[in-house]
Amino acid sequence: MAEVTNEAELLKEKANKFFKEKDYENAIKYYSEALELNPSNAIYYSNRSLAYLRTECYGYALADATKALEVDKNYIKGYYRRATSNMALGKFKAALKDYETVVRVRPNDKDARMKYQECNKIVKQKAFERAIASDDKKKSVVDSLDIESMTIEDDYVGPKLEDGKVTLQFMKDMMDWFKDQKKLHRKCAYQILIQVKDVLSKLPSLVEITIKETDKLTICGDTHGQYYDLLNIFELNGLPSEANPYLFNGDFVDRGSFSVEVILTLFGFKLLYPDHFHLLRGNHETDNMNQMYGFEGEVKAKYTAQMFQLFSEVFQWLPLAQCINNKVLVGGHKCFRFTGLLLLFSPMCDLLWSDPQPQNGRSISKRGVSCQFGPDVTQHFLEQNKLDYIVRSHEVKAEGYEVTHSGKCITVFSAPNYCDQMGNKGAYIHLRGSDLKPEFHQFTAVPHPNVKPMAYANTLMQLGMM
């Protein structure tokens, strides 16, 4: 018996040598022979599993890793192998379970912890991508709508589209109508949504624009349903027009109590000035967020669930990023992979997913999704893509904006006194074609009607604990 074991060990040694020389075919051959002699050795299975991984035979690698654990459920390397195999097969949740096991058994193993965190990040990213992915097989709400036969009652005295089109007068009337907390007729809302869906669907995920020397572009960050603060921006900075272009960097809805008014206003201007009014998708332009943070509830309360479905579809068509004069990149919010010159660049993905940090490198917060990137990551990315700086949002800032990484990473946030709690200023950026240097303008919150915020939140959001 000992002889057999010894012979098997020799075969294993031989296999290991081949493995070291990267001759995986032979390594596999000799591990297999070792296993024939001694089929209950976890190490042989585990080693062969690794060799299979190297030759990209992930299915075999998984089988071997599983077998190793069957033989010895305390063999930690077995969990590692199985996790790696599952990762390669795209089974991230399964891999995560095994990494958890390793981390639990070896709490001081830095490598194990790192792998666990990386895997966890991927699992969360995937979950988020599923949330934002458009399902081609689903029928569009548009198909089941018959706008033409929707009638507007005689007693509706609110704004209507002129010949089915959005005009400047319509926009002015609608903004006043909203200011008085009145509801736009659902037919008009549907008309806007259907038309804007059409416009957005023709845009690429990464929009490239050029602003001329003499032009000025205004970039705004999150507005989060704070309609009266949006009106204030237009008051301070002028209504959108061909001479006064705007870019709103996502997170238009949720949390604030007037998300419907904000989004219809922004969509209206998009229709009126399609080439001079830009909208990017934020992480709050997704179903999961809308469900939790109030937009879905608000749309259902003011209109219908079907209208929310349409909003949801329209959001999916929003571009994710905008590149200005090939020099300034304005980012959507959390992780978005997108087409265009910047695609397959995983560091890029990180940039839009995460938050800037002062120190170099990347770090993952102890829990949860957030990860951070340092000035070196920003620098490297900008160099690779020959950009000057990036502009991102989604983080509330006391001053409404923040400049980090020596001016290469700018945050802009346009929802002052966020959630009626934070007491922060809002800001927007002026970008002139002549020098592309950001000029910051701050503003404070204006009063708004004391309306119970949405159907899903309540005044406690402003009051804290009682």
Add this chain to the structure above:
Amino acid sequence: MAARQPFADADTADEAVRATCDDATTCKRFATSKGYWKDSSLQYFVRNVGERKAPEINRGYYARVQGVNLLLDAFLKKTQGHCQVINLGAGLDTTFWRLQEENLLPRKLFEVDFPTVVARKIHHIKTKPPLSKPIIDVHSTDSLLLESHVLDSDRFCIIGADLRDVPGLDEKLRRFQLDPELPTLLLSECVLVYMTPSQSSSLVHWAAQTFHTAMFINYEQVNMSDRFGQVMIENLQRRRCALAGVELCQSLDSQKERFLRAGWDQANALDMMAVYSVLPQDDVARIERLEFLDEKELLQQLLQHYCICWATKDRLNLGLSQLAF
């Protein structure tokens, strides 16, 4: 026909304060329905889960409930139940049922709140067997007093009183067998802040004078002089809810000082960020997976503006000053 008098200002203010007990209860109801922690008695005080609350509110309540319970349970274990607990401004608190189920009841649990709040609570208890049965189960002597503004049983007593009338409070508690010799835990959650500093100091002083071996746990606002604090105060004012005692909520130091000044021997305080980080972290990780929080800053601000302060005096040398997170 006499003209109707408008509500006196004081009564409007009191009414607003009383209404806060509903806020706490509905928030806890929502949070427990989402699985943040278990509390099967809440549903008998608030039937419907109600409107969705923001994730940071749910996490904030989680930290509050877990934090307070941690200290409370530590006290109960330290005294091996040979103690009494007085919950000042208890509202629709469900601690009695939790402790009864976990076999951690003190000799007697007293709850005090405004008579109208107490009346509501007692009404729920009277009309719902899942609430009344556990009380009856631990009651052995003959007379169980169940009136509209007072409930008195062996182990559980609910009294309607005004916490600003300290002599009245003292008299009522003693009437229902409060024993000053027993180690006593006093608890107030978002209560003292609604009284003036002088009123709350009378209460805290009375506690120090009355009990020689005791702990006082106070949960409420802190760090209120910054922008977030100011916005909170303004929002509450709009709701006619004045934080009359906010001046003592400037800092952790001011919170501790108010106890030391009033005759307590030792005082400790942690803001809720700190408490959150010392709660059992695997459970914290679990609740953080329940709902995705989009803006961590909101939670941080919230947690940094609330604190748990606990003060002790320990003539019996039980080691109360060692009780901590």
